[in-house]
Amino acid sequence: MPKQSKIDHGIFLLVVAVLAWTVPGAGHLVIKERKRAVIIFVTITLTFITGLYIGSVGVIDPVGAWPWYIGQMMASPAVGVLGQITRTGHYTSYGKPADIGQIYTCIAGLLNLLCVISAVYMAYAGRGEIIGEDEDV
Amino acid sequence: MCEFGLIVATFTSPENIGMDVKSLLWVFPLLASVAVIYKATKVRVIFLRRFFTETLVLFCTLCIVMTLIAALLHAGVWIITG
Numbered sequence: 001m002p003k004q005s006k007i008d009h010g011i012f013l014l015v016v017a018v019l020a021w022t023v024p025g026a027g028h029l030v031i032k033e034r035k036r037a038v039i040i041f042v043t044i045t046l047t048f049i050t051g052l053y054i055g056s057v058g059v060i061d062p063v064g065a066w067p068w069y070i071g072q073m074m075a076s077p078a079v080g081v082l083g084q085i086t087r088t089g090h091y092t093s094y095g096k097p098a099d100i101g102q103i104y105t106c107i108a109g110l111l112n113l114l115c116v117i118s119a120v121y122m123a124y125a126g127r128g129e130i131i132g133e134d135e136d137v
Numbered sequence: 138m139c140e141f142g143l144i145v146a147t148f149t150s151p152e153n154i155g156m157d158v159k160s161l162l163w164v165f166p167l168l169a170s171v172a173v174i175y176k177a178t179k180v181r182v183i184f185l186r187r188f189f190t191e192t193l194v195l196f197c198t199l200c201i202v203m204t205l206i207a208a209l210l211h212a213g214v215w216i217i218t219g
Contacts, residue, residue, distance in 0.1 A: 035185070036178075039183070043174055044170075058151070096160055097152050097153070100160070103167070114175075
């Protein structure tokens with residue numbers, strides 16, 4: 001592969017990774033995996049919103065619960081905006097709803113990390129060339 | 138606009154969830170999400186019917202395993218605490 005082509009491919013992989021992180025499923029959409037993109041977008045968004053609904057936006061706490069915040073940030077950089085809003089301490093969440101909300105939002109973020117890796121790997125290997133069992137067409 | 142404000146307001150205060158056994162049921166929607174995303178990243182080509190079937194099988198497997206682990210932990214606590 002020529003050097004310029006390698007650089008272009010590297011930039012493309014970077015774009016796929018950034019898009020996949022910014023909007024869940026967008027990385028797969030770029031590599032023309034539409035069904036996968038829709039499934040990922042709907043599932044991760046619903047999981048994250050369910051977490052916010054149960055525990056309120058107070059579950060995004062970059063100060064008091066920063067380890068959870070790292071996981072939540074994997075869902076999208078938009079979580080950082082929510083983090084800035086909740087940093088004021090006006091939205092608090094305690095007890096069981098906070099626990100469940102944090103688990104939901106953090107798992108949504110970690111699942112998106114899995115999808116980012118999947119999108120980059122599929123872009124690297126070529127669409128449909130992901131490691132796994134062959135399926136009947 | 139007012140309706141939008143009401144929708145946003147529902148995200149500013151936590152839901153009322155007790156400390157009872159029913160609160161454990163919240164694990165199942167999460168397991169469904171994990172099953173869907175895992176299968177979406179794992180299968181080579183997505184055929185909706187087959188995808189749905191495989192996801193359902195994985196979801197049921199996860200539910201059974203989680204229930205067994207919960208039962209084992211509960212039994213362990215019951216034995217230790219008498």
